[in-house]
Amino acid sequence: MDDSLIQCLWHSKETLACLTPYAYQPIWIYTFLVVMMLLSAIGLPFPEEATLVSVGVLAYMGSNPDKYPPPYEGAPHVHAETAAIVAFLIVWLSDFWVYGVGRLFGRRIFEWKPIKSVLSEKNRLRIEEWTQKYGAYACGIFRFTPGIRFPGHLACGMLKFPAWKFLVIDGIAALISVPTQILLLAYYGDHILYYLKQFKIGVLIVLVILGLYFLYKKYFAKRAVA
Template identity: 25%
Template sequence: MHVQEWLETVPAVAVYALVGIVIGLESLGIPLPGEIILVSSALLASQNDAIDPVVLGSCAVAGAIIGDSIGYAIGRKGGKPLLTRLGRRFPKHFGPAQVATAERSFEKWGVWAVFFGRFVALLRIFAGPLAGVLRMPYWKFLIANVLGGIVWAGGTTAVIYYVGIVAEAWLKRFSWLGLVVAVLFGLTSFLVVRSRSKKAEARQAQERDPVPAAD
């Protein structure tokens, strides 16, 4: 079953909770499809009035900020051994190559890695724990975390919601346009066939009763 189809079967409050929890767990370092859940929920909100996009976006933002903060605290306390344990448990996400890539990004970009990391799946999982492991000052991390969470989670919700509304309206217009085109095509085909039929009947009548030749 598709994610959006499954979300349609649960109450709105469960959708809000699911979005906040999944994004929060992803942000603290557990590889989960937070972006897929958020996009599917925002698209569902554009089609279902029971789901408030503002509440949905707020839950997503809260999950992102809180999850990242917990991840930071865990990383600061666990240090490098934490990344090693995560690497054994999630080798595809926390393997040596992934950790090295994330560390280079943090060394090069600093707090910007936390902010823009929201928009990159790998860094979205790494941002909180790795910032703690690297002992980034918490106030810097918090500013980048809050701004990144608002822009990513809130912005994604808003964009997908309004795109969904526009797409639905466009599809409705397209369906009416398709009906009009079909009617016009059918009418044109009927007139063409009728005209050719009359010409054929005229030729047959002329063959049966040829015009007498002039003296």
């Protein structure tokens, strides 16, 4: 389902019509949101940003029945505010759960094979540097840094930062980063999708130019060797 949402986003605004039925299945979508946020929080490769954007688009569609007709009149739809609250609460509580695991098991948790397999040496050193430099405020930095959120929150627990301070700092960071992604798309979907389309065109032009540049270099490199 998540792949379908992203594929439709990558195409054009009109192709979002293929997702209209999902916009009118709020219970299913809220459940999907909770599951994906939990999987992301525990370090699995499910980017929470992709999920939040997808749900935001569905909320936008559900609030515009004139553009994306419901299956029947009065059909329930995905509400932006409800989705934003659900997303914030599950992210905040999941982060605190990860913090608790780090606090319970301590430094030896970074020796576990599943953790070592996803945590590069570079990211481990970055986590240590940030926690030493910023202390408990690193909790907020990790929330804005995909790829090291999970081990970063483990480290906050491992270093036994005060639980109340983690909850406050991480809560503020989550409140800034999580609901806004859903609400912005739900309220300003028209403008965002327009600029997304323009961005795609710009990316395509840059890729074409880079491709021609490398072909040009390769061609003249061969001639120089000849």
